[in-house]
Amino acid sequence: MDSYPAVEAHGLIGDLQTAALVAMDGTLDWFCAPRFDSPSVFGGLLDRHKGGYFKVSPEGVDYTSKQLYLPGTPILITRFLSADGVGELVDFMPIAGDQPTDRHRLVRMLRMVRGTMRFRIDCQPRFNYGRDPHEVDTYPEGYVFRSPALSLAASLVHYPETRPLEQGVLRKEGGMWTVTTLGEGEAGAVVLETGVSPDRPRTYTPCEVQELLEQTRDFWRRWLARSRYTGRWRESVHRSAITLKLMTYAPTGALVAAPTAGLPEQIGGQRNWDYRYTWIRDSSISVHALLALGFTDEAWQYMHWLDDRVREAREREVPLQCVYRVDGSPDLSEETLDHLEGYRGSAPVRIGNGAANQLQLDIYGEVLNALHEADCHGLQGTHEGWLNTAGTMDWLCDNWDQPEDGIWETRSGPQDFTYGRLMSWVGLDRAVRLAHRRGRPADTSRWVGTRNQIYDQIMARGFHPGRRAFVQHYTTDVLDASLLAMPYVGFVSPTDPMWRSTLRAMDAELVSDSLVYRYDPSASPDGLPGQESTFTMCTFWYVRALAQSGRLEDARLTFEKMLTYSTPLGLYSEEIAPTGEQTGNFPQAFSHLALISAAVELDRLLDPGARL
Secondary structure (H helix, E strand, O other): OOOOOOOOOEEEEEOOOOEEEEEOOOEEEEEEOOOOOOOEEEOOOOOOOOOOEEEEEEOOOOEEEEEEEOOOOOOEEEEEEEOOEEEEEEEEOOOOOOOOOOOEEEEEEEEEEEEOEEEEEEEEOOHHHHOOOOEEEEEOOEEEEEOOOOEEEEEEEOOOOOOOOOEEEEOOOOOEEEEEEEOOOOEEEEEEEEOOOOOOOOOOOHHHHHHHHHHHHHHHHHHHOOOOOOOOOHHHHHHHHHHHHHOEEOOOOEEOOOOOEOOOOOOOOOOOOEOOOEEHHHHHHHHHHHHHHOOHHHHHHHHHHHHHHHHHHHHHOOOOOOEEOOOOOOOOOOEEOOOOOOHHHOOOOEEOOHHHHOOOOHHHHHHHHHHHHHHHOOOOOOHHHHHHHHHHHHHHHHHOOOOEOOOOOOOOOOEOEHHHHHHHHHHHHHHHHHHHHHOOOOOHHHHHHHHHHHHHHHHHHHEEOOOOEEOOEOOOOOOOHHHHHOOOOOOOOOOOHHHHHHHHHHHHHOEEOOEEOOOOOOOOOOOOOOOOOEEHHHHHHHHHHHHHOOOHHHHHHHHHHHHHOOOOOOOOOOEEOOOOOEEOOOOOHHHHHHHHHHHHHHHHHHOOOOOO
16 A cells, blocks of 8 residues: 555646646546546556556656646646756646537656656556556557547657657556656657547647647636735635636536545545535635635636526426536436545545435525625626525525535434524525615515524524533534634624634634544544544634634634645645645645635734735
8 A cells, every 4th residue: 555645745737627636756646537527547546556547757766756836837847856867747738628628638748957867658547447448559659548438649749859769568458658768958748638539649749749838837827817815825825726726617617626536534444535526515615715816707607607506406496406517417426436446445436426415504505605795796696596596595494494414414314503504594694685785576574584593593502501612413512613604604703702612612622733623523423434634624714713703823823834734735635634644535625715715814804904
């Protein structure tokens, strides 16, 4: 299991329809095509032997490696440093556009900065999570790998000033490897291209490859230049914004929770979920982050995607689903890939996600909060959209007071989760405000009455007198970090004694050296064996709650500590283990959304006169 690189030893690249992970040793060990939620072509992250990989690394020399992004872009540079010289591997994906396509290109440029080094290029694709057979043909220009559902062309780019390849061998398993020696100033490249069925690989010239690099660089820098955030921690905020953009499916504007599947929350555990889908919650919360940074076009596109989901649910007369595919499809049937051993032996490997069938009442509040905030920024919805929203709120009035599965998607059975009630209150509160602000027709008297009923119930049953704290659900005394959102959504004043005692209880029980656990699974069984690590999103929510409660010094120190837990590239997974290791799917949208929210709020409160 030592052959698996650490989760945090990866960089993310993408083309706004799919993405890939590249490890610090030059191994591309995760890539799905043609979409984020498509089967993997390279899946070595989940099985080093059966998953497939594409490795470019020095051979026959001891070396160390480091990674960085080309500033203002997701163009990844992996540097190999040895006594013989310094080489650089530049990985990027040209933008695929805003129309769905099977054609995706992944460029790997190798160049020698100083000295001379020998490199091995080893490409071993395994289609459909390693389940589909494939054939491979070799040509002077490169290779073509053909499976029943997808073809992959690998074009070798020949640089005139670079010595020819020393050796090329076709492996019996259907892969290829080649060896080359580069001297100072010499370079080479490989261009992978999916979704085509060529007679032979396309010929790419060095000038074409350089042009693709410059076009990709310029796209990302133009996009980032639209940000109007000038506050503290700008570099971290902008890296999070780029990461979120990378996880956005451009044809629909849907944001995936993570580009990976099956990475465990605990090594050897069973909490190994597929996050390559779009959660209503994530997309709604992303509207706040995008508007705070000035990315109104992206926020508007998310709103259209959300509006379509609300409309479809109303037409089908079913509750709003908590998670969908990036194209809006509700089919996320969950299955296990028993032929894969899982990351460091963490089986089962799951694809699909059974949480799609759960009832999660908090999503209604997140949707309405996003609609309300977008409206405050001048992004007004349509008449049809309002009718669907009003109908959804009428449904919520009828259904808010029932057990549900909650934000953490527990599999131990429905409960009366306080957070679900809290966000139901938010949904109705924001709907009332929208109706009054825009003069839209609605049964607001009913909405107000239900909103007030929810408020009274939370205060009567959600606050545990013995714990002096708001608790996870009505029949427990377990604390839950999701309730850190209470003052942020305006349900309770950050100076209210009930809130301050809740925050003190969380300080004592859920916080470990600034890192925050979601809850204690041993005290509140969630239907799965094992423990979990601290939850990155909750730590950033804790920062925000501290700041809003007037504990600015604590908030700032906690935030600064949290920055030390990021990867060298500024990325965060879902959770952080007690050792500081990143665990869970990577990178995680919720983590980066929460970082932006915490940074914006903390910066504002540290300098009340500042304006974003």
